[in-house]
Amino acid sequence: MLLERFLRYVKIDTQSDEESSTSPSTKKQYDLLNLLNEELDNLGVKSSLDEYGRLYAKVEGNKAYTNIGLCAHVDTALECSGKDVKPQVVKDYDLKDIPLGNSGLSLSPNEFAKLKELKGKTLITTDGTTLLGADDKAGVAIIMEVLENYLKIETKNRRGLSILFTPDEEIGRGPEHFDPVKYGCEFAYTIDGSEPEAIEIENFNAKSASIKIKGKSIHPGDAKGVMINASLVLAEFMNLLPKEMIPSKTSGREGFNHVVSISGDVENASAHYILRNHDSKILSKQVEDFENIKSKLEKEYPGSLISLQIADQYRNMAEVIAKHPECKNHIEKVFNRLGFKYVYKPIRGGTDGATFSFKGVPCPNLGTGSYNHHGRYEFAVLEEMEKMVQIGLEIFKL
Ligand SMILES: [Zn+2]
Structure with a gap:
């Protein structure tokens, strides 16, 4: 039975x-x-x-x-x-x-x-x-x-x-x-x-994005014009992503970028995202957002190292x-x-x-x-x- x-x-x-x-x-x-x-x-x-x-x-x-x-x-x-x-x-x-x-x-x-x-x-x-x-x-x-x-x-x-x-x-x-x-x-x-x-x-098209930022550490007292705080650069990165495109503000066929985890100190900061969309063209645009923010911040903070890895998950x-x-x-x-x-x-x-x-x-x-x-x-x-x-x-x- x-x-x-x-x-x-x-x-x-x-x-x-x-x-x-x-x-x-x-x-x-x-x-x-x-x-x-x-x-x-x-x-x-x-x-x-x-x-x-x-x-x-x-x-x-x-x-x-x-x-x-x-x-x-x-x-x-x-x-x-x-x-x-x-x-x-x-x-x-x-x-x-x-x-x-x-x-x-x-x-x-x-x-x-x-x-x-x-x-x-x-x-x-x-x-x-x-x-x-x-x-x-x-x-x-x-x-x-x-x-x-x-x-x-x-x-x-x-x-x-x-x-x-x-x-x-x-x-x-x-x-x-x-x-x-x-x-x-x-x-x-x-x-x-x-x-x-x-x-x-x-179902969703799914990718993941892994951001790793290497900053420049120095005694905070002598930091003017020299220090690049990796955690602050990461926070800026995250803030530049579309604010409405997150799981708690989307439903139906609306996709999102979802930050799963972050960690950071002055020298190193990293974040792991999952990107989801039913429409693969919009998902490609979401990836472009990540790439554009990376280039923008690299220009703003010469001397920092920003790596971005995008991986396919499912389609x-x-x-x-x-x-x-x-x-x-x-x-x-x-x-x-x-x-x-x-x-x-x-x-x-x-x-x-x-x-x-x-x-x-x-x-x-x-x-x-x-x-x-x-x-x-x-x-x-x-x-x-x-x-x-x-x-x-x-x-x-x-
Ligand atoms: Zn199940």
Whole structure:
């Protein structure tokens, strides 16, 4: 059953680790990967868990059609512990505040408006001491449940199903070692969003910028005309960037420059930024801003050394999907066949699927029926997860 399956998965600690250079980044992600491998085995499905912690499985369908893929990630976010998760199941929700264990925290419809729509539903919450890990174990549970039901359909009446479970999505390394041939599908869907009605085919284009400034240090008493304080030059650099283009002042398809960290003294100062925009042309302009400010300050402070390093992170899958619209047309057909409403939502972030798209497998993102990811207020809605199983299954029906 979906609920038991989900509860079984969230109790396993699978947090990834940004500091690690191994793949997967943490051994404990195998605790869930091995269990999934075993469960696939028990269902009689051929699977292979590779040396980097990528778990692939494939089931045959009607040979006249290409395979379609489903994908979810097993790791959980870094912002909050995923150890000893003690999920609470709230049946027949009455729209009141839900106390999260003995933590003193509570989930309130006044704070989280989504709850107001959920009268009578079954909610799964945390006990206030950890995250829930519905991101993305709701996705994992939905895919396993789709698979169980899929196997009951006659082979000739279904399309082939390719499954992929990845580690390390939360540290941006999910698509590492991705093997499109092994995956063996024409297109795929990640099950890693929130609302079941949302279809996500656009995400940010993403770059990072690293600024390093070398100043000139001298005793402050003798500094006139000589000292270049690297920290002050950095502050000026930051102030010259567009003031409105920051995460707290943007939404929808508006991009931003976000300073993640700064450090500095008189001799050295540095800052790390992430740059995001759905429109790659505007993103190029954001990069130009950084380059222009660098030249301006170099002229103003001869004798200082300013280095600027821009790196590519991920790209907007929309450009791939525009060229290969089958994945979009197919999922629209699925929603229409079921009589479900859908809405397109631009992702203000990235997904594994964005990178898969550029590696030859166009891959929109679908919902999980879970909300408030990455923290103690995370919760899942059982009925919405069930709806996702229905949608997931319909994808493969001829
Ligand atoms: Zn996720």
